[in-house]
Amino acid sequence: MVISLTGNPNCGKTTLFNHLTGSNQYVGNWPGVTIEKKEGLIRGKRDLTLQDLPGVYSLSPYTPEEVITRDYLTKEQPDVILNVVDASNLERNLFLTLQLLELGLPVVIALNMMDLVRKSGDTIDTGKLSQELGCPVVEISALKGEGTEELLKAFSAARDSHQETPECFSGEVLDSLQAIEALLSSRVSNDLLRYHAVKLLEGDVKVQEALALPDEITVQVTSITQDLEDRMEDDGESLITQQRYELIQQLSEAVHKKARATGKMNLSDRIDSIVTHRLLALPIFALVMFLLYFISVTTIGTMVTDFTNDTLFSDWIAVPARAFLESVKVASWLIGLVVDGIIAGVGAVLGFVPQMLMLFFLLGLLEDVGYLARVAFIMDRVFRRFGLSGKSFIPMLIGSGCSVPGIMASRTIEREQDRRMTIITTSFIPCSAKMPIIALFAGALYGNSGWVAALAYFIGVLAVVLSGIILRKTKRFAGEAAPFVMELPPYHLPRLVNILRAAWERGWSFIKRAGSVILISSVVLWFLQAFGVADGRLMMVSDNNTSLLALIGGLVAPVFAPLGFGTWQSAVATFTGLIAKENVVGTFGVLYGFAEVAEDGAEIWARIAADFTSLSGASFILFNLLCVPCFAAVGAIRREMNSAPWTAFALVYQTVFAWFISFMVYQLGTLMQTQSLTTGGILALLCFAAFLFLLFRPRSQPRHPALNMAKAR
Amino acid sequence: MKTLDQAAVGSRVTVKRLHGERALKRRIMEMGLTKGAEIFVRKLAPLGDPMELTVRGYELTLRKAEAALVEIE
Numbered sequence: 001m002v003i004s005l006t007g008n009p010n011c012g013k014t015t016l017f018n019h020l021t022g023s024n025q026y027v028g029n030w031p032g033v034t035i036e037k038k039e040g041l042i043r044g045k046r047d048l049t050l051q052d053l054p055g056v057y058s059l060s061p062y063t064p065e066e067v068i069t070r071d072y073l074t075k076e077q078p079d080v081i082l083n084v085v086d087a088s089n090l091e092r093n094l095f096l097t098l099q100l101l102e103l104g105l106p107v108v109i110a111l112n113m114m115d116l117v118r119k120s121g122d123t124i125d126t127g128k129l130s131q132e133l134g135c136p137v138v139e140i141s142a143l144k145g146e147g148t149e150e151l152l153k154a155f156s157a158a159r160d161s162h163q164e165t166p167e168c169f170s171g172e173v174l175d176s177l178q179a180i181e182a183l184l185s186s187r188v189s190n191d192l193l194r195y196h197a198v199k200l201l202e203g204d205v206k207v208q209e210a211l212a213l214p215d216e217i218t219v220q221v222t223s224i225t226q227d228l229e230d231r232m233e234d235d236g237e238s239l240i241t242q243q244r245y246e247l248i249q250q251l252s253e254a255v256h257k258k259a260r261a262t263g264k265m266n267l268s269d270r271i272d273s274i275v276t277h278r279l280l281a282l283p284i285f286a287l288v289m290f291l292l293y294f295i296s297v298t299t300i301g302t303m304v305t306d307f308t309n310d311t312l313f314s315d316w317i318a319v320p321a322r323a324f325l326e327s328v329k330v331a332s333w334l335i336g337l338v339v340d341g342i343i344a345g346v347g348a349v350l351g352f353v354p355q356m357l358m359l360f361f362l363l364g365l366l367e368d369v370g371y372l373a374r375v376a377f378i379m380d381r382v383f384r385r386f387g388l389s390g391k392s393f394i395p396m397l398i399g400s401g402c403s404v405p406g407i408m409a410s411r412t413i414e415r416e417q418d419r420r421m422t423i424i425t426t427s428f429i430p431c432s433a434k435m436p437i438i439a440l441f442a443g444a445l446y447g448n449s450g451w452v453a454a455l456a457y458f459i460g461v462l463a464v465v466l467s468g469i470i471l472r473k474t475k476r477f478a479g480e481a482a483p484f485v486m487e488l489p490p491y492h493l494p495r496l497v498n499i500l501r502a503a504w505e506r507g508w509s510f511i512k513r514a515g516s517v518i519l520i521s522s523v524v525l526w527f528l529q530a531f532g533v534a535d536g537r538l539m540m541v542s543d544n545n546t547s548l549l550a551l552i553g554g555l556v557a558p559v560f561a562p563l564g565f566g567t568w569q570s571a572v573a574t575f576t577g578l579i580a581k582e583n584v585v586g587t588f589g590v591l592y593g594f595a596e597v598a599e600d601g602a603e604i605w606a607r608i609a610a611d612f613t614s615l616s617g618a619s620f621i622l623f624n625l626l627c628v629p630c631f632a633a634v635g636a637i638r639r640e641m642n643s644a645p646w647t648a649f650a651l652v653y654q655t656v657f658a659w660f661i662s663f664m665v666y667q668l669g670t671l672m673q674t675q676s677l678t679t680g681g682i683l684a685l686l687c688f689a690a691f692l693f694l695l696f697r698p699r700s701q702p703r704h705p706a707l708n709m710a711k712a713r
Numbered sequence: 714m715k716t717l718d719q720a721a722v723g724s725r726v727t728v729k730r731l732h733g734e735r736a737l738k739r740r741i742m743e744m745g746l747t748k749g750a751e752i753f754v755r756k757l758a759p760l761g762d763p764m765e766l767t768v769r770g771y772e773l774t775l776r777k778a779e780a781a782l783v784e785i786e
Contacts, residue, residue: 058743062736091769092745238731241742245750272772273756281759377774381760384776390763483737483779484763485744488772 002049003042003155004073006100007084008093009055010489012112015498016084016142017052020151045152051078057092059099061206073103074192080155081107084142087124088116088490090256094248101133101165102198104191106158109137110151115144120266121259129255134164143495165194168247173239176228177201183217201225201236268370268490275371281378288371289397296359296401304354313347333540336530337523344586345522345579353507355432359401360503368499370491380484386465387472389413389484392422396429396464400457403427403633405506407640417477421468423640424650427629428463430456433581437624439600440585444608445617456625463626467657470694478699521579521631528552529572529590544591562680563623563659564616564666574623580630615673619666626658664688717780718764720754726785727751733782745769746783 007013021040038052053072054065061067073081083100085093100107109130117124130137136154140147169177180197188196188211199207200221213221225236232239265273275284318339325335366372372394380390391413399406406426413419430438435453442452471477528549532541541547553568553575560566560574569591576583585601592607601608612620628634628651638647667684671677720726728750731738745768746752753767763776 058739060736060739060743062740089769089771092771095743095745235735237735237739238742241739242747245742245745245747276756276758276765278757278759377758377763377765378760380776381758381762384762483740484774484776485740485779486774487744488765488774490772 001047001080001155001159002051002078003080003082004078005050005052005082005084006069006073006096007055008057008086008089008096010487011055011084011086011089011093012142013052013055013084015495016110016112016140017050018498018501019142019145020148021050042152048152048155050082056096058096061204067206070103073100073105074195077105079106079159081105082110082151082155083107084110084112086113087111087139088113088120090124091245091248091252094251095244097133098166098168098244098248101135101163102195104189104195106161106163107135108151108154108158109133109135110140110142110147111137112140112142114139115141123257123259125255125257129251132166132251132254134166166247169240169243172228172231173201173243176224179224180221183220184211184213187211187213198240201228202240203236268492271491272374272488276374276378285375285378288366292359292362292366293400296355296362300358302355304358305351308354309347309351313343313351317347318343333530337526340530341523341526342519345526345583346519350511353511356402356405357503357507359398359432360405360506361499363398363401364499364502365494368492368494370489373486373488376486377488384484386468387418387477388422388464388468389418391484391486392418395422395426399426399429399431401432403429403431403629404509404636406431407633407636408506410640420641420646420650421471421477423637424471424653425464425467427633427637427654428467428626429460430625431581431629431633433630434625436582436585436600437577438621440588440605440608441612441617441621443600443602444605445612445614452621456621459622460625463657463661466695467653471653473694473697473699525549525576525579560623562667563662564619564670565612565623567611569611570620574627577624578628578631578634580632581624584624615666615669618669619662622665623658623662626661627655629654660687660691664691715785717752717754717766717775717783717785718777720752720780720785722754722756722764725751725753728783729786730784731782732784733779737779738782741775741779741783744773745771746773752785 005013005017017038017040020042022043040050040052042048042050053069056063056066056069059066059070081100081103083097085097097107097109111124111126111129114124126137126139136158138147138150138154140151167174177194177197180200181193184193184196184200196207196211200211201224203225208218228239229235234242274280277284321343322335322339325338363372366375375393375397376390378390379393383390383392392410395406395409395413397406398409403426406429407423410419410422410426413422434456438453438456442448442450446452529544529547530540531538532544532547532550533539534541534546544550549572550568553572556575557566557568557571560571569588572591573584573587576587588604588608589601592604608617629637634647634651637650638644641647641650664684664687667678667680668688671681671684717726717728728746728748730748731742731746733741750768755765755767755772757764758774763774764780766773766775
């Protein structure tokens with residue numbers, strides 16, 4: 001038996017899913033759209049499959065999640081719909097319930113968070129609710145695992161029963177619906193008659209297309225709708241929504257007895273009055289951010305990462321592995337491949353996992369207690385100024401740890417344009433893997449000053465802002481900032497199991513990538529820098545200046561010459577940065593002939609100082625910060641864009657943007673230093689003028705004035 | 714015509730009608746701001762926008778630009 005789990009976002013669906021399935025679950029992808037669908041077997045009931053559908057507020061045709069949910073439910077037809085309803089937010093949750101009841105499938109309602117309702121002194125008459133809705137209602141507490149036995153019993157009972165759908169509509173709206181139903185009766189099954197009639201009255205284009213009605217029926221439906229809209233002086237969609245909520249209000253008044261006078265402050269309200277206080281909100285926000293990074297990046301995270309890099313992968317794995325391979329007389333090239341290629345390459349990336357897990361854990365904690373929604377609330381005003389919403393802040397925050405989960409977090413942004421823009425710009429924020437590059441150049445060229453790192457973050461934010469403004473003025477991204485309609489969930493104590501599970505899932509997907517893409521690219525890179533053409537044949541070379549990598553680097557280097565770093569080493573380092581940004585430092589180490597360098601590359605500072613000026617160093621940092629992120633992040637971009645042209649656009653935009661910024665900085669800096677105008681200087685001035693034009697030109701008119709609207713999460 | 718963005722913090726108002734483009738209007742209604750719904754205006758964000766409302770027993774945040782589409786009485 002297949003059971004589909006549906007409900008509003010934040011109603012406890014995931015907690016219930018985890019509780020019911022235990023560890024018997026896997027994460028899959030929906031075809032076509034990149035929204036994760038989870039599926040699992042219910043613990044102890046091998047014949048019950050539970051599917052976790054995306055959290056939605058409605059079954060409207062306006063957001064991808066909603067369309068997927070309703071298409072899935074109407075086409076795949078699960079045996080039972082399990083609708084999780086947050087009892088502490090009954091009215092809005094029932095709005096989805098009424099729509100689910102129209103789908104002609106057995107529905108079981110799990111009334112979650114009843115403990116909260118009872119605690120506040122309220123009561124909900126579940127028997128009456130069940131009677132009014134015509135489907136079983138089971139009180140549960142997903143958190144404490146209460147009520148699951150009853151739930152399991154309700155599934156089999158519901159499958160074999162016929163449920164009577166409550167009548168939501170009345171008066172002229174009902175008359176019009178019945179008239180449309182009469183027209184459709186021979187074309188759709190009885191169970192789905194009401195659903196289709198409602199969708200047609202609402203003017204739902206997607207359903208109209210799917211039904212493919214003959215013209216004469218379409219004309220009649222249109223005239224019925226038009227007639228109703230004229231008489232009621234409102235559109236069909238509004239009338240339907242209106243009547244549903246009227247029924248819900250009656251229902252709620254009948255079953256929900258409130259003890260507390262509305263408007264009285266509870267604990268969550270009191271916390272909120274401090275956290276989003278007019279004066280305190282921003283200082284608290286700054287403090288939270290500081291603690292987040294202090295814990296995950298600079299203290300605990302770094303300690304664990306250093307241990308992984310220096311002790312685990314070096315002393316405990318690489319050194320014994322080399323000793324073992326030497327003792328069994330393995331060919332030296334194979335030792336090089338295994339130790340310098342595979343172990344070093346994969347180890348360098350895996351070294352970041354503890355730091356990432358720490359950051360994911362803390363962000364998960366903030367999300368779970370309800371603070372991240374408040375961050376969006378506090379920061380929205382700032383982000384809207386350059387065409388993003390407060391919700392774009394969260395991907396960027398996560399992106400400062402690692403772009404991959406940052407890009408993945410953009411999924412909560414509803415409007416496609418805004419989501420795409422956030423995906424493109426998230427990797428401008430320096431991730432933790434870019435910090436070693438900054439440390440290397442800060443040490444070699446800028447007296448090791450700490451402000452270089454601070455400046456890098458500032459430049460990252462500036463790049464986001466400038467790109468936001470520039471892109472917003474192009475046709476593709478034109479239009480007003482997306483509407484911001486979001487639920488602010490009540491604060492609650494964190495659920496550690498959920499947070500740990502989520503952090504581990506994110507970390508694990510990263511580890512899997514490290515095991516595949518990064519493993520292969522490490523091997524390829526090792527091969528290219530260890531082998532070269534000498535005496536007319538391919539062989540291992542000891543001087544990597546004669547390696548294949550040097551050859552390739554030399555071909556690409558001219559592209560970077562206008563940016564001030566046209567050596568083959570810089571070109572190669574930039575390329576290896578695509579595998580993982582922290583590779584850049586190691587690559588310089590290898591290319592300058594040092595087998596092993598510290599994370600900040602202290603051994604090669606002198607060589608860097610000889611090859612770079614302070615200006616070309618700045619240009620190199622800028623380019624590496626802003627250009628295409630590592631392959632893992634490119635994979636994430638591809639997945640979230642779900643479109644090859646858009647992925648290509650993102651990568652080209654990032655690279656072109658990085659190239660021109662570095663070009664302008666280097667050439668205009670040179671111009672200021674030497675006081676003489678060269679061709680490069682003139683071109684840079686022209687670029688600068690073009691850049692200003694893109695920034696300050698008037699907005700382009702949107703191609704589609706009717707824009708998709710927001711679903712909140 | 715009085716709209717929600719003009720409502721004072723701490724005031725209780727009732728929705729009279731919704732305006733604006735279809736998808737947006739529908740989303741605002743789906744979140745519970747339908748005709749006759751009571752709204753308590755809780756607060757404004759520290760930078761003056763968006764606003765936080767209590768509607769149908771939960772907290773909802775809307776920008777003033779969206780609130781301007783909600784006609785109240």
